[in-house]
Amino acid sequence: MSDVYKILEKHQVPYEKFDHPAVFTTAEADLLVKNIPGKQCKNLFLTNDKGDKHFLVTIAHDKRADLKKLSQFLDQRHLRFASPERLMKYLGLTPGSVSPLGLINDINKEVEFIIDQDLLKQDKIYIHPNINTATLGIPVADFQRLLEEIGYSLRTIVV
Numbered sequence: 001m002s003d004v005y006k007i008l009e010k011h012q013v014p015y016e017k018f019d020h021p022a023v024f025t026t027a028e029a030d031l032l033v034k035n036i037p038g039k040q041c042k043n044l045f046l047t048n049d050k051g052d053k054h055f056l057v058t059i060a061h062d063k064r065a066d067l068k069k070l071s072q073f074l075d076q077r078h079l080r081f082a083s084p085e086r087l088m089k090y091l092g093l094t095p096g097s098v099s100p101l102g103l104i105n106d107i108n109k110e111v112e113f114i115i116d117q118d119l120l121k122q123d124k125i126y127i128h129p130n131i132n133t134a135t136l137g138i139p140v141a142d143f144q145r146l147l148e149e150i151g152y153s154l155r156t157i158v159v
Helices: 004-010 026-032 067-073 084-091 100-105 117-121 140-149
Strands: 016-019 041-048 054-060 079-081 111-116 124-127 134-139 155-157
Touching: 004 100, 041 084, 041 124, 054 084, 054 100, 054 117, 067 079, 084 100, 100 111, 100 124, 100 140, 111 117, 117 140, 117 155, 124 140, 134 140
Parallel strands: 054 111, 111 155
Antiparallel strands: 016 134, 041 054, 041 079, 124 134
16 A cells, blocks of 8 residues: 555655544534635545456535436436445445545556546535544645656546
8 A cells, every 4th residue: 555645756746744543434524624725525435246347536525426427427327336346356445435535545456546626616625544543635746747747647526
């Protein structure tokens, strides 16, 4: 598993770090991370009905993810939440710590990344550094550049 901070340093990605108690749900985040500016993210690690495709979907924390619509958008018959074992296998993460920064662990590029386009309209994106006891504020342009440099393109959705 890659060290997030070393990767950010290597790619010269600036960030602002906010430490906080562990959060596992958006409801907990609403209570525990009020001091963090900007929109927080909600991250869904999904798989299709065959279990042969995996998706990381990042949306604003205050939006509802409609799996039926996401299935249509991604041209999949049925999407469901992937197991903790799959999450560890593909992104090296545990439940509650899911983050787009987990993509640095996806060496074989087996996970497709999709992001809510509204998050890209902010100055910064606020995401976990692959652990749920901190949140990083990363300038959106630097976040996009990092994704490109590690081999991901941005696929956006409107939620």
